[in-house]
Amino acid sequence: xxxxxxxxxxxxxxxxxxxxxxxxxxxxxxxxxxxxxxxxxxxxxxxxxxxxxxxxxxxxxxxxxxxxxxxxxxxxxxxxxxxxxxxxxxxxxxxxxxxxxxxxxxxxxxxxxxxxxxx
Amino acid sequence: xxxxxxxxxxxxxxxxxxxxxxxxxxxxxxxxxxxxxxxxxxxxxxxxxxxxxxxxxxxxxxxxxxxxxxxxxxxxxxxxxxxxxxxxxxxxxxxxxxxxxxxxxxxxxxxxxxxxxxxxxxxxxxxxxxxxxxxxxxxxxxxxxxxxxxxxxxxxxxxxxxxxxxxxxxxxxxxxxxxxxxxxxxxxxxxxxxxxxxxxxxxxxxxxxxxxxxxxxxxxxxxxxxxxxxxxxxxxxxxxxxxxxxxxxxxxxxxxxxxxxxxxxxxxxxxxxxxxxxxxxxxxxxxxxxxxxxxxxxxxxxxxxxxxxxxxxxxxxxxxxxxxxxxxxxxxxxxxxxxxxxxxxxxxxxxxxxxxxxxxxxxxxxxxxxxxxxxxxxxxxxxxxxxxxxxxxxxxxxxxxxxxxxxxxxxxxxxxxxxxx
Numbered sequence: 378x379x380x381x382x383x384x385x386x387x388x389x390x391x392x393x394x395x396x397x398x399x400x401x402x403x404x405x406x407x408x409x410x411x412x413x414x415x416x417x418x419x420x421x422x423x424x425x426x427x428x429x430x431x432x433x434x435x436x437x438x439x440x441x442x443x444x445x446x447x448x449x450x451x452x453x454x455x456x457x458x459x460x461x462x463x464x465x466x467x468x469x470x471x472x473x474x475x476x477x478x479x480x481x482x483x484x485x486x487x488x489x490x491x492x493x494x495x496x
Numbered sequence: 497x498x499x500x501x502x503x504x505x506x507x508x509x510x511x512x513x514x515x516x517x518x519x520x521x522x523x524x525x526x527x528x529x530x531x532x533x534x535x536x537x538x539x540x541x542x543x544x545x546x547x548x549x550x551x552x553x554x555x556x557x558x559x560x561x562x563x564x565x566x567x568x569x570x571x572x573x574x575x576x577x578x579x580x581x582x583x584x585x586x587x588x589x590x591x592x593x594x595x596x597x598x599x600x601x602x603x604x605x606x607x608x609x610x611x612x613x614x615x616x617x618x619x620x621x622x623x624x625x626x627x628x629x630x631x632x633x634x635x636x637x638x639x640x641x642x643x644x645x646x647x648x649x650x651x652x653x654x655x656x657x658x659x660x661x662x663x664x665x666x667x668x669x670x671x672x673x674x675x676x677x678x679x680x681x682x683x684x685x686x687x688x689x690x691x692x693x694x695x696x697x698x699x700x701x702x703x704x705x706x707x708x709x710x711x712x713x714x715x716x717x718x719x720x721x722x723x724x725x726x727x728x729x730x731x732x733x734x735x736x737x738x739x740x741x742x743x744x745x746x747x748x749x750x751x752x753x754x755x756x757x758x759x760x761x762x763x764x765x766x767x768x769x770x771x772x773x774x775x776x777x778x779x780x781x782x783x784x785x786x787x788x789x790x791x792x793x794x795x796x797x798x799x800x801x802x803x804x805x806x807x808x809x810x811x812x813x814x815x816x817x818x819x820x821x822x823x824x825x826x827x828x829x830x831x832x833x834x835x836x837x838x839x840x841x842x843x844x845x846x847x848x849x850x851x852x853x854x855x856x857x858x859x860x861x862x863x864x865x866x867x868x869x870x871x872x873x874x875x876x877x878x879x880x881x882x883x884x885x886x887x888x889x890x891x892x893x894x895x896x897x898x899x900x901x902x903x904x905x906x907x908x909x910x911x912x913x914x915x916x917x
Contacts, residue, residue, distance in 0.1 A: 415601030418588055425587045426594060457593075 378462045380424060380491040381469040383476070386453040387484040392431045395456075409477040417461055417472065426459030453485070460491065505552075509540050510713075512557055513639030516564050518611035519603045521636075522674050523568065523589070525582040526618055526667040529636070535571065539564040557605045565603045569596060582674060609727040612637060614674050616721060620689045621672050624663055629692045630699075631659040638717045648699055648714060679730070686731055690739050690795070693721050697743050701750065715747050734789035737782045738796040744779030745802035748772040760907045764811035776806045797826040816845040833864045837871060849878045869898035873908055885915055 398406065417423035431454050435446030447454060456478075463469040469488050478484040513536055520532040542563055543556070553559045572581070576590045585602075588594040619632040627649075634640040634648070642660070646653045666672070677685040700714025722740045725731040752766040783799050801822045808814035823839040837859055844852025856875050865871040872895035879888035889912060896908040 411597035411600045414594055414597035415599075418585065418594065418598035419601040421584050423588060423594065423598070425591065427591060428593055459594075 378464060380460055380493075381463055381466075382458055382460050382489050382491055383426075383469075383473055384458050384487040384489065385456045385476075385478045385484070386487065387456060387478070387481055388452055389431065389454050391481055391483055392454050392456060396431070406477065409480070413475055413477055414459065416475075417459075422462045422472065424460040424462060426457065428457035429455055431456070466490070505544075505547075508556060509543075510639035512560050513540065514612060514615075514637045515557075515605070515608045516560060516603075517636045518608055518615040519561075520564065520568060521615060521618075522611050523582055523585060523599065523602050525580070526672050526674055528579070528581070529664045529667055531571070533636075535564060535567050538567055555605075561603060561605045565599050568603060569599055572599075609724055612724055613728055613731065614676055616689055616724065617676055617685060618667070618672055618674060619663070620685070620692050621666070621670075622685070622688060623666055623670055623672070625659075626688075626692065626695070628659045628663045628666075629688070630695055631656055632663045633692060633696065633721070634717075635660055637721065638713075640713075648711075676728070676730070682730055683733075686725075686733065686735070689725070689731075690735060693718050694739060694743075694795075696721070697746070701746055712750075715743075715750060719743055719747065734786045734791060735793045735795055737786035738793055738799045741779045741782035741786055742795055742799035742802055744775045744782060745799065745806045748775035748779065748806060754903065760903055762907075763805070768810070771806065779803065779806070792825075794826060794830045797822050797829065801826070814845070816842055820846050833859065833862065837865065837868075837874075841874060844878060849881045853878050853882065867898055869895040869900075869904060869908070871895075872898065873911065876908075876911065880911075880915055889915055 395406070414423055414426070433446045435444050436442070437444065461469065461472060463472060466488065469490075473479075473486045473488060476486050478486050516536045516539065517529075517532055520535060521529060524532050539560055543560055547553070547556075572579075572589050572595055573592075580586050581589050585598060588598045615637055616633065619636060620629045624632070631645055631649075634645045635642070640648070642653050642656050646656045649656070676682070696714055697718035700711050700718065719740070722736065722743060725736045726740075748771045749766065751772070752768075752770050753761055755761050779799070780803065783803055786796060786799065801819055804815050804819050804822070819842050820839070823835070823842055827835055827839060837856075840852055840855040840859065843855060853875070856871075856878065859865060860871070860875070872891045876888045876890075876892035876895060879885075879891060892908055892912045892915075896905050896912070899905045899908055
């Protein structure tokens with residue numbers, strides 16, 4: 378088994394729409410996420426994860442310049458991440474296909490294998 | 497009417513109790529079993545209060561799981577800084593992002609067979625004494641109350657509470673995880689699970705001392721737990737199927753063992769048309785499946801013996817020779833005095849009571865049967881058949897003194913009267 382980080386991104390615009398949903402919409406959106414993550418948890422494949430606020434700060438290079446971020450440079454915003462267990466990229470992709478992040482056209486799930494550092 | 501609703505609810509609660517405990521233990525870990533039992537108890541109490549006013553919901557099981565899940569989530573939120581839950585789930589349960597999701601898919605109605613199977617192996621952990629294993633199974637998987645377990649085992653509630661307490665302690669001390677054993681350990685671990693199920697079954701089957709309902713429930717639960725083992729290919733071995741066959745054959749005769757006055761009815765006096773033939777057919781099916789493998793366990797031989805009894809058209813037409821052979825093989829695997837005694841009964845039918853009596857006297861000399869009323873009842877019967885009425889009466893009187901229950905005493909006293917001596 379390998380660990381994979383799934384990074385959820387979508388446009389700043391979608392993020393804003395999401396934040397401005399009605400409580401009912403928010404709840405039904407949460408239910409979708411709970412079902413998807415819960416299924417991974419029930420198979421012992423969910424290791425953890427957290428959601429992120431859309432706003433943030435970015436530090437730049439040696440000058441350590443601070444900008445408001447993160448969407449100064451790219452239009453995609455990271456909304457959260459989870460870490461899952463899977464045998465291979467194929468399985469990780471399969472497990473991610475039902476992710477509610479993909480219910481919006483501009484939503485993406487970036488799948489990255491976590492590097493195991495030998496001692 | 498009122499009481500039938502109550503009985504139905506009792507049955508529903510008992511079944512759901514085991515399912516709720518198994519899925520919550522998967523979440524909280526075995527070290528939190530006492531906490532889990534509190535959550536389930538609270539849930540059932542809430543159901544009782546709510547349903548009394550609003551009636552039973554269409555899907556009571558789903559209702560119970562939703563309430564239990566919410567109670568569990570509250571508990572996790574309150575205790576996440578002091579508590580560790582099930583090892584793999586602890587990080588998920590401590591984060592608000594993943595806690596609800598995790599509970600939603602783990603504590604839910606539906607396929608709980610896997611969780612109940614794990615619970616069974618946890619309860620039968622080799623570090624626990626056999627009596628603790630059985631008490632834990634009855635409490636956590638079968639939803640028996642402490643009073644019911646105590647009455648099933650002819651012991652006090654305090655003793656049962658202590659056994660359960662020791663069991664929970666062991667879970668905590670030994671960090672027993674909520675898992676099926678690894679492949680290498682499985683055969684041995686499965687054997688203790690099968691032993692516990694058979695013990696439970698026998699407790700129900702032979703118990704004339706407990707109320708009818710508990711006795712039937714014990715037998716029913718033993719069959720249910722045996723069937724649970726069939727859900728996983730690694731636990732669905734030929735030994736499992738042989739045990740199931742054996743229990744089916746015995747259970748088929750359960751209601752004919754006792755007459756309307758509560759007295760025991762000997763095999764030869766039972767009305768064979770009233771045996772449960774559906775169970776005999778089922779037993780036959782399991783026995784056929786059990787015979788597909790290479791290994792022959794004691795369960796196979798005991799099932800084959802029970803099969804011979806169940807297909808005999810009458811007591812006299814029982815295939816005693818075949819049963820005699822089966823006992824010979826069984827005694828090689830399990831050289832127990834009690835089985836030797838049963839074998840002697842078969843030999844008496846095969847070769848005559850005089851030879852049977854010789855064997856019986858040899859067993860008596862071992863001193864192992866001095867407290868066994870079945871032994872002295874049998875001895876009395878054979879002496880009477882051999883026309884030694886005085887000795888027969890002596891033996892039967894001894895048996896009636898040793899008998900534990902009224903039903904057994906009545907059974908023996910009837911025999912003394914029929915001596916006409």
